[in-house]
Amino acid sequence: MNRSASDLPQTPYSEFLNHFTTSIASLFEKENIDNLSLSRGLPPSVWKEVMNLKPLSVAVPKEFGGRGMIVKECLGILSAASYESLPLSLTFGINIALFLEPLAKYGNEAVKEDIFWHFLKYGAMGGLMITEPDYGSDALNMRTQNELKDNSYHIKGTKHWQGLTGMADYWLITSRNLNAEGNLGRDVDFFIADTHQREQNIEVVEYYDNAGLYMIPYGLNKIDIKVPEQNKLIPETTGLKMMLDILHRSRLQFPGMGMGFLKRMMDDSMKQCKERIVGTSNLLALDQVQYQIARLQSFFTLSSAMCAKSCSISGIENDVSGSGIHANSMKALVTDMMQEAAQINVQLSGAKGYRISHIGGRGIMDSRPFQIFEGSNEMLYTQISEGILKDMRKKKTENFGTYLAQDDKTREAVKLYNKELDFTINNPLSQRKMIDLGKIIARIITINDLLELNASGFDQELTDNSIQMVRHEIGVLLSSISHHQNLNALNDISDKSDWKAF
Structure with a gap:
């Protein structure tokens, strides 16, 4: 028998994922994930049980005994893990996008077999x-x-x-x-x-x-x-292009880590609002609570669209070194939504949410670095705007809506926001305006992906609500751009700034 041949039964993916999902939920219930989260690391015995489920087999090629590096399977594992623990999902994400996929695509054939064998057989891990x-x-x-x-x-x-x-x-x-x-x-x-x-x-x-x-x-x-x-x-070709391909692929698969986390924030928040009685009714009777739950549902919906799109474009058979705008949009927007979802969950949970042993409380800190690593979101939003504006100049198009209507990434979505996006850009923008513009572009791209998913049968009401939620967000961002003042930090605030002197 070839050493690389797997002793893993190639069970149907739905069965494999269900077994992983139920096993992780059971393990973390038995070990009490809330208590585990209070200390650094996981006990070796818990890691062993996790890795015995062969979660990383989804990112090992079939010829080396794995499940075949199917993006849908990789994102499914990331999502299932992040529903229970965002750090666990990130651990898998590091292994999958930043080690196993680059190894499969760019590694020397002489080293692949032994490394993949150690991942499957001994639960090895890798990073970047x-x-x-x-x-x-x-x-x-x-x-x-x-x-x-x-x-x-x-x-x-x-x-x-x-x-x-x-x-x-x-x-x-x-x-x-x-x-x-x-x-x-x-x-x-x-x-x-x-x-x-x-x-x-x-x-x-x-x-x-x-x-x-x-x-x-x-x-x-x-x-x-x-x-x-x-x-x-x-x-x-070049190492630089290889690095861009690796990093963009990783960013395109961030929604897998965000998906389960966003669903958990939504599910737990809904449960809290149904069960928490204030006066004569539950929290859901409050208008502001309805809005916050609707936002969580919109986050869930937009992340679903990103995952579906990623499945069709981010496999290792594709060169995504030139897909910076789409990759940066997914990474920045989904991580912003993760942080906001945790904040909403804690707010709706009241005092009990403000604890590390509460999934919302630790979710604030666990999701925060996602907005920083692999490119801070401010930088990514700026790069999105720079890429679009550069192409607008190249095509001699000043009207923002007209340009987006010609781009495959935004063509369908822009039809929904014709009124909002009908403006011209003919002057250089400050970075603070570029960031807001990047946020708008990221949302338009994601709505475009959502329309594709909806055409395949995804829930119409969730789709419609997300379209309206994004319309509101675009309006706020456009207002921010138009009202930005040239405010700069003062070099010295010591003079006449001590209130006690007055």
Whole structure:
């Protein structure tokens, strides 16, 4: 029998997902996930039970014994996990989008079998190291270097804020080649490090006291390793394009992590509002509560549309290096919705919601970094606007609505908002206006995806309500753009600013 042949029965996906969903719910009920969330990490016995369910088999190719890397299956696992625990879902998301998918698409055939075998057989985990202490989102200026010596790449540098720090068995590490003149090349290289090999082990200098996501260790990593030549990922063209393909694919699959979390916030909030009696009726009798629940249902609906769209465009067979606008829209909007959903849930839950042992309370802190990592949302919204405005200038189109009506990503949705989007842009916009414009574009793109899903039979009332909710949000954002004043921070506020003197 071939080593890569799986001993996993290839059960139908619905059966596989149902078994995973019920098992995780039962495990976390038995172990009390609310108490587990009060301490760092998960006990090894709990991790073992989780990984025994083979959740990451969805992201292993069939020829290596996995379920075949079907996006629908990957997002389904992410969603099922995030309904119970957002950190657990992020752990899977890191493994799937930032290690297993890049390995399957760009890895050397000589190393794939052994790594995939360890994931399936022993519950191995992998992560990605890009971020450096001095360069954050400015990844192209990273200082981690690689140099080929005697059939091995010597990699040196410092990375931090990698999820699964000190816990992952394998790492994808980004670096730049050190040339003969001692300068770093402009392109980016990716290498696989197997931490169980002495020369590839990565030193954890410090573990961070992350404010949320307690289950996942983060920290500062010192890299001084040697890896064989075959551990280098093989780009189709350039390393930069490969990095964009990897990051955009990850952003396109963020809705999988958001989906279950948003549904949990919606379900728990609805239950709370039905059961909580104020005076002679429950909370649902209040108009503001109706609006908040409707918002949660809209978040659920828009995330559903994103997941469905991602299934058709984000598989590894597709090159998504040029899909920045769609990818950034999904990542930024779904993570904004996650944070807002947690805030709503806590508000509706009252005092009991303001506890780490409450899923809404810890959900505020657990969802918050989603708006920051893999590109802060302000940066992504700005990039969305820059991409659209650049193309508008290229096509010599000043009317915003007219342009969107010609773009496949927005063509159908713009018909619903003709009145709101009928304006021209013929002057440079400040960044604060670009961010608001990016938020509008992200919503139009998502409504376009929702109309596609609705045409396939998705619930009409949920669709209609989301269309109206987004109409309201677009109106607020347009008002924000038109009323932005050129307010800037003052250099010195010490003079005449102490109220006690007056």
